Amino acid sequence: MLSGQETGPDYQISVNASNTEVWEADSAFTLKSDSSQNAVLSTKITELYQFGDNPLEGTEVIEITGTDRYGDTITPVPVELDLTNYTTLSHLLDEIEDAFDGNVKATLENGKIVVTDSACGTSSLSVTLTYNAKGSAATLTLPAMAFSTEGGSTSESLSSLASTSFIQTQDAQYSKIKVDGYPSATAVSEVQTMSVVSGNPSSGHYHLTYRGETTGEIAFDAPPTGTGSIQEALEALSNVNAGDITVAGGGKGLDSGDVTFTFSDTLGDVSMILIDDSALGGDPDVTVVETTKGVDTWIRRNSNSIADALTGVTLNLHDVTEADDPIEITLTRNISGVRSKVQDMVSAYNELMTFLREKTEYDDQAKKMGILSTHLAVSLIKTQIRNPFDGVVTGFSSDDNFTQASDIGITVDGHGMLEFDASEFNDAMSEDFMTALELIGVTATGHSDSAVIEFYAANDKYTTAGTYDVEVVVEEIEGSNFITDAKIKLSSESTWRDATIDNVNSLIIGDSTFDDSGTGPLYPENGLQLYVDVSTTGTFTATVRVKRGFAGTIEDMLTEMLDSGGRLDISEDINDANIERMGNRIEDEEDRLEDVEERLIAKFTRLEKILASLAQQFDAVSAIMSVV
Numbered sequence: 001m002l003s004g005q006e007t008g009p010d011y012q013i014s015v016n017a018s019n020t021e022v023w024e025a026d027s028a029f030t031l032k033s034d035s036s037q038n039a040v041l042s043t044k045i046t047e048l049y050q051f052g053d054n055p056l057e058g059t060e061v062i063e064i065t066g067t068d069r070y071g072d073t074i075t076p077v078p079v080e081l082d083l084t085n086y087t088t089l090s091h092l093l094d095e096i097e098d099a100f101d102g103n104v105k106a107t108l109e110n111g112k113i114v115v116t117d118s119a120c121g122t123s124s125l126s127v128t129l130t131y132n133a134k135g136s137a138a139t140l141t142l143p144a145m146a147f148s149t150e151g152g153s154t155s156e157s158l159s160s161l162a163s164t165s166f167i168q169t170q171d172a173q174y175s176k177i178k179v180d181g182y183p184s185a186t187a188v189s190e191v192q193t194m195s196v197v198s199g200n201p202s203s204g205h206y207h208l209t210y211r212g213e214t215t216g217e218i219a220f221d222a223p224p225t226g227t228g229s230i231q232e233a234l235e236a237l238s239n240v241n242a243g244d245i246t247v248a249g250g251g252k253g254l255d256s257g258d259v260t261f262t263f264s265d266t267l268g269d270v271s272m273i274l275i276d277d278s279a280l281g282g283d284p285d286v287t288v289v290e291t292t293k294g295v296d297t298w299i300r301r302n303s304n305s306i307a308d309a310l311t312g313v314t315l316n317l318h319d320v321t322e323a324d325d326p327i328e329i330t331l332t333r334n335i336s337g338v339r340s341k342v343q344d345m346v347s348a349y350n351e352l353m354t355f356l357r358e359k360t361e362y363d364d365q366a367k368k369m370g371i372l373s374t375h376l377a378v379s380l381i382k383t384q385i386r387n388p389f390d391g392v393v394t395g396f397s398s399d400d401n402f403t404q405a406s407d408i409g410i411t412v413d414g415h416g417m418l419e420f421d422a423s424e425f426n427d428a429m430s431e432d433f434m435t436a437l438e439l440i441g442v443t444a445t446g447h448s449d450s451a452v453i454e455f456y457a458a459n460d461k462y463t464t465a466g467t468y469d470v471e472v473v474v475e476e477i478e479g480s481n482f483i484t485d486a487k488i489k490l491s492s493e494s495t496w497r498d499a500t501i502d503n504v505n506s507l508i509i510g511d512s513t514f515d516d517s518g519t520g521p522l523y524p525e526n527g528l529q530l531y532v533d534v535s536t537t538g539t540f541t542a543t544v545r546v547k548r549g550f551a552g553t554i555e556d557m558l559t560e561m562l563d564s565g566g567r568l569d570i571s572e573d574i575n576d577a578n579i580e581r582m583g584n585r586i587e588d589e590e591d592r593l594e595d596v597e598e599r600l601i602a603k604f605t606r607l608e609k610i611l612a613s614l615a616q617q618f619d620a621v622s623a624i625m626s627v628v
Helices: 088-098 230-235 336-359 376-384 423-430 435-439 550-562 567-627
Strands: 020-023 061-067 079-082 104-109 112-117 126-132 145-149 175-177 192-198 205-210 245-249 258-264 274-276 285-290 299-301 304-311 313-316 410-412 416-419 441-447 451-457 467-478 480-490 501-502 507-509 529-532 539-550
Touching: 061 088, 079 088, 088 112, 088 304, 112 145, 126 145, 175 304, 205 230, 230 245, 245 285, 274 285, 299 304, 336 416, 336 423, 336 435, 376 550, 423 435, 435 550, 451 539, 467 529, 480 501, 480 507, 529 539, 539 550
Parallel strands: none
Antiparallel strands: 020 112, 020 145, 061 079, 061 126, 104 112, 175 299, 192 258, 192 285, 205 274, 245 258, 304 313, 410 416, 441 451, 441 539, 451 529, 467 480, 467 539, 501 507, 507 529
């Protein structure tokens, strides 16, 4: 019995008569937070141990180069994956598969990238991954790719394992859904075109490969349809049904013009057909290119559990339904779960404040100050940790329904303790659930008041939350529009700073310069990226707000205080220095006292000698006086 570990046609079981080429990375991606843990598909590039300490500046790319199973170079050269703070390893694997037009399968196995050819047999497949910083200070160490299994060596005759010899077989299929009518009902048939780039195919034969299966010999002068035709060869493949591919053009033979492959509009975007022209006479160069990309009318997934169609919602499909009789799904918000977490935060805050008060304030019973009353860093924690709950939360404005913690039932009493009104919190969550959530925990999200300059991304570690003024100039140069000038500043600042311009992606990027230590951003807009619509020219301005919820602000504050090199660490160093200095003073004082002791002992020793001498003299005088 053969059974698959994964579902869907991408993971269908096939038995090959010879090895399939496999390329594998020489090392695994691991996590920056724990380099002993392998990365997974959802791991962001910036979370990798292989990613350096400097943040992305918006110019960096991963370049993918290589050759397909027939030795043809993949195009363009190189294929580039733009890196952002949200790029994951899953995006990299998808880009690898797209670079090879769907004729390889890229997977992540125990943190290692594995690229497998779609067809068995001899293969000239090659894969190279290169990081190009393009002037950025950010670094990324990519593994070297090398083949781990060479395709082509026949290990066993498998003719007895034809599908007819199995008791039961199951076709591998996708699950297909629409959400509120998406994707649209208009399907587009993919068209691929086979052309002779050079040479004259005057004899011999060629082979076509589609979705991992390769045709038999197709004569150089085979017609598009009919007996001995190209279409007949394709439909002989087990993964091609009649009507899936319509072949046209070419007249009689490759040298009679282009041949087009039109795919059924139900197939959507399909893998590229590959051609092996090595057995053709006349030394021709024959290529197949995509001239029309197919568009499917369904969301297709390998699994019946779909987690990426609706944000935060997992759909588990249990049965087939009719397209004209959709199922309505009612989603409810877990207000009680959020309320419970907020209550836990309030309780933890109050426990901390109670502890700090005990250790820093006057004790009426003991009649003395707390042991940490003179500790500056602890006093700062006690006074500053309440700041996120006082006043407007950073990045929020009157445009938002809620702007401060008290709007959702969290207030600070006269003793600096938090009070939580569950009823007011429930009302706020019912009124505007998303804004209430943002007020609590949003990180580095933004909003722009301009339709031309739009918020694109921000770095949750380096971008300072707040309100920014932005000015951009778009000009026409040689018939195309380009961003020619861009500047940015916090609204509270008077000095503008130039932003980095990325005309390839129509982005402007905040100054990503770091301080001399290389750990802290020099300017608040570090990591801020804004998209510019360059369809019109002129000078455009925008007010951009970067939000940071009060829970995130508290986390940042505690991290800054508790991390190595933070305030408590520095305060501890100061205390250690004071202790060392006091120890040195004590040692010096002990040395001085020892010297004083030695001097006094010497003095008393001399005094005793004098007294003894005087006593002897007194005795002598007394003796003389008694004789007289």
